[in-house]
Amino acid sequence: MPVSRLVVKIGTTSLTTADGEFRAGIAQALVQGIGAVRRIGVEVVVVVSGAIALGVRRLAVARPAETTRLQAMSAVGQIELLGQLALLFHANEMEVGQILLAPQDFGDRRQYLHARATLQELLRLDVVPVINENDAVANEEIRFGDNDRLAALVAHLVHADLLLLLTDLPGVYDADPHRVSGARLLERLEVDEFERVQALGSISGRGSGGMSSKLAAASIAARSGVDCLIASAETASVIEHAVQGRPHPSTHIPALGVRESARRLWIAYATDPEGRLVVDDGARRALRSGTASLLAVGVREVLGRFMAGASVEIVAADGEILARGLCRLDSSAILGSRAIAVHRDDLALLNAAEVDDHAEPLR
Ligand SMILES: Nc1ncnc2c1ncn2[C@@H]1O[C@H](COP(=O)(O)OP(=O)(O)O)[C@@H](O)[C@H]1O
Ligand SMILES: N[C@@H](CCC(=O)OP(=O)(O)O)C(=O)O
Secondary structure (H helix, E strand, O other), X not given: OOOOEEEEEEOHHHHEOOOOOEOHHHHHHHHHHXXXXXXXXXXXXXXXXXXXXXXXXXXXXXXXXXXXHHHHHHHHHHHHHHHHHHHHHHHOOOOEEEEEEOHHHHOOHHHHHHHHHHHHHHHHOOOEEEEEEXXXXXXXXXXXXXXXXXXXXXXXXXXXXXXXXXXXXXXXXOEOOOOOOOOOEOOEOOHHHHHHOEOOOOOOOOOOOHHHHHHXXXXXXXXXXXXXXXXXXXXXXXXXXXXXXOOOOOEEEOOOOOEOOHHHHHHHHHOOOOEEEEEOHHHHHHHHOOOOOEEHHHEEEEEOOOOOOOEEEEEEOOOOEEEEEEOOOOHHHOOOOOOEEEOHHHEEEOOOOOOOOOXXXXX
């Protein structure tokens, strides 16, 4: 299928050196690639990472572990990141507009519609939207923690045809090549084959997601009806090749023929569960039907302490993970209650092959 709208995500490891310097050469090549595909009519939305790494370098401190300090680093580095990128875009005769999104924006319908309207307006004005996570104000508990998922949710938001995740390796391997010698690149991977991959977090100390967050992003994309390619930012003409077919080497994760709601994908892949509900067989069957809410009477055990509104994992007694959802009750109020624990609107089944009655048809 020809690509008319592309979301390209460029990771920290591509845009910064190990010392936290901005990699102007790579950035310049990618901006030129974006210019080239725009000239053949492809609309492009860019998601970038690297604010924290640049901020750490600017303030000449060690990379902090503490969230508030990381957020402060991001506030400093974001200015440099967008400043450097804006210079490159302007030099290549493109206008850019910055959007900082928080994860909650995908859980709140009004915020979601606001973000979508602004993005659409930027595209109408022929401006390239450049997005990063709004680290400085993101809620610690439910941060994305990485921009891969953010990019995938943005791909859903703008009805992209393709999500291109650019990183430091040519794609997904069966194991992390930085840790396992002889790891093999997987050229094509279906969402239900992810167990073939030993995907681990980043060890670069700069990027935060690693390959596991890229696979989560690919799942979101697939369930949004969007194809996903994972490739190296250093592959020559990678953006041009991605819209014309595919770059070699790369990993292609094909779209599923559904478009689930963004809110559901946010619940499934971008919230951090604060507890677990172990449910009985009747509740498991009801959940599997895809149309039922989880009633508190079907919950056998509650693990963890959380307040109403928290994200929870829903598991069967044999340990099978069934779903994620936002629980309407405090953890202490579930057992013995006859109320709805997780409403079907706040529930996301975790099996990609599920039938989703809320799925919107593809456009
Ligand atoms: N199965 C895998 N295949 C490829 N890379 C993997 C795998 N598992 C873990 N990784 C790690 O993911 C890293 C890329 O993620 P990350 O450092 O977060 O980059 P980015 O900044 O581009 O998001 C790779 O450098 C690699 O060490
Ligand atoms: N918002 C953060 C993103 C960190 C992050 O997700 O990094 P990466 O794994 O490289 O996409 C930043 O700009 O530093």
